[in-house]
Amino acid sequence: MHADQGVQRQRIHIGGEADVYNAAMLAYALVQQAGARTLLATEAATVVSELGMNIVKYAGRGSVTVSLQASPRAYVEVQAEDRGPGIADLALALTESYSSRGTLGLGLPGVRRMSDQFDIRSDPGAGTRVRALRWLQDAPARAFDRIDAAPRSADAPLQPAGTPPGWQYGQARRPCYGEVVSGDGCMLQAVQHGTVAGILDVLGHGAEAARLARHCEHWLTANAHADVVGLAEGLHAEVRGSIGLALTLVFVDAQSHQATVTGVGNTRLFCLRVPGLRIDAQPGIVGGNNMPRLRPTRVQITPQDTLLLATDGIEERLTVEQLLPLRRHGVQHVAQQVLRDHGKDHDDATCMVLRCPP
Structure with a gap:
């Protein structure tokens, strides 16, 4: 675990479902330790599960980095990286009709809904990098927020x-x-x-x-x-x-x-x-x-x-x-x-x- 200017950060190498589970539980534990609502811990674990299983299924190997900052404004950030085949059609992958079989069924659209900041870059043949950040304190609602993910x-x-x-x-x-x-x-x-x-x-x-x-x-x-x-x-x-x-x-x-x-x-x-x-x-x-x-x-x-x-x-x-x-x-x-x-x-x-x- 690394700490830079108040940020806890841990990188987990992903090569199978057991690694995804360990990464998801790490995210869950970090958010709970920060005193955030159980729902936010659950959603952080879900984001890691979705992104991690995508690595396992489509790239075989990669990494998930979980970062948490407790102050001045608390957040949890998940970065998933792989050197797999990439995503040929990002627009399709981000539509609500698209989800990854074998994950929780949320896919990239679900990860984006659960994030306050969401970025993705994918180049065919060069892999995919996804970054999802969620504030752990109340933030203004966005047009695509779920009620499930809204402030208390x-x-x-x-x-x-x-x-x-x-x-x-x-x-x-x-x-x-x-x-x-x-x-x-x-x-x-x-x-x-x-x-x-x-x-x-x-x-x-x-x-x-x-x-x-x-x-x-x-x-x-x-x-x-x-x-x-x-x-x-x-x-x-x-x-x-x-x-x-x-x-x-x-x-x-x-x-x-x-x-x-x-x-x-x-x-x-x-x-x-x-x-x-x-x-x-x-x-x-x-x-x-x-x-x-x-x-x-x-x-x-x-x-x-x-x-x-x-x-x-x-x-x-x-x-x-x-x-x-x-x-x-x-x-x-x-x-x-x-x-x-x-x-x-x-x-x-x-x-x-x-x-x-x-």
Whole structure:
């Protein structure tokens, strides 16, 4: 790690997926250590993952340099370089209809959306160099900003103010193809006697769905308590008459280690252990006319169990057996890999991963 005039800088040689993972986790850790929001750390890791996997797939070898400046104005910068075949048609590669198969599905357009400064140079036969910089403090919104990437406000996705002690938290999300905002949401909140987590999926896509998702995230966090059935019913009353949403909530008791799970719609919770467990939400719509009478499921949680919550933008046929090999990996790695491997392009997709305290 090099430090020049307050800038931390580390270069990682990229030759395979393991190198990309290490570089992404470095970016995530640096941004978190700088005190920035979890969302910004997630997006920094996503940028590294996208650019790094492009190197692996198209050039074979290259490097990613992650730089962080804490003051006077904090930023994280990612530079990716390779000496591969280059990009024949940069204009095409930067269109929203173009993404790199095998990455998180965002491609260069997604990297550009998540950046405050974005530069790319590519010469056929001479390689590609990409630079993406993101301010870690509030900055004026740009015309192409996603709500997901905007400064903290009533319209910005609510991130945990601090992960509850002992818990590990990771999430990855992307909007439906053709949209720049997501109608999915997550929440995580310490409450009396334990922790409440949730994932939600507003019906439809686009700005209207995103606004309702942000409102639900804030409402759930502000009103969180151990009775997740009552919490879900309260949200139903709050958004009654809206376009509606799917929802899964879980409360984990800190003393008994019992998890109480409830949900409505097509969201799911997986417990990654042997034997594994999948809990599907009940049919219905929160905020709609067919809200069911909720029947919570109670399961015993063991220390360091991994819980994975997913919207229906993650393949519905995904099984806990497919996920079990991931349970020893870091939570952010799990979230990103599930989104990359099982996320749908034609729907908002979100994966949230929690690891219980030891």
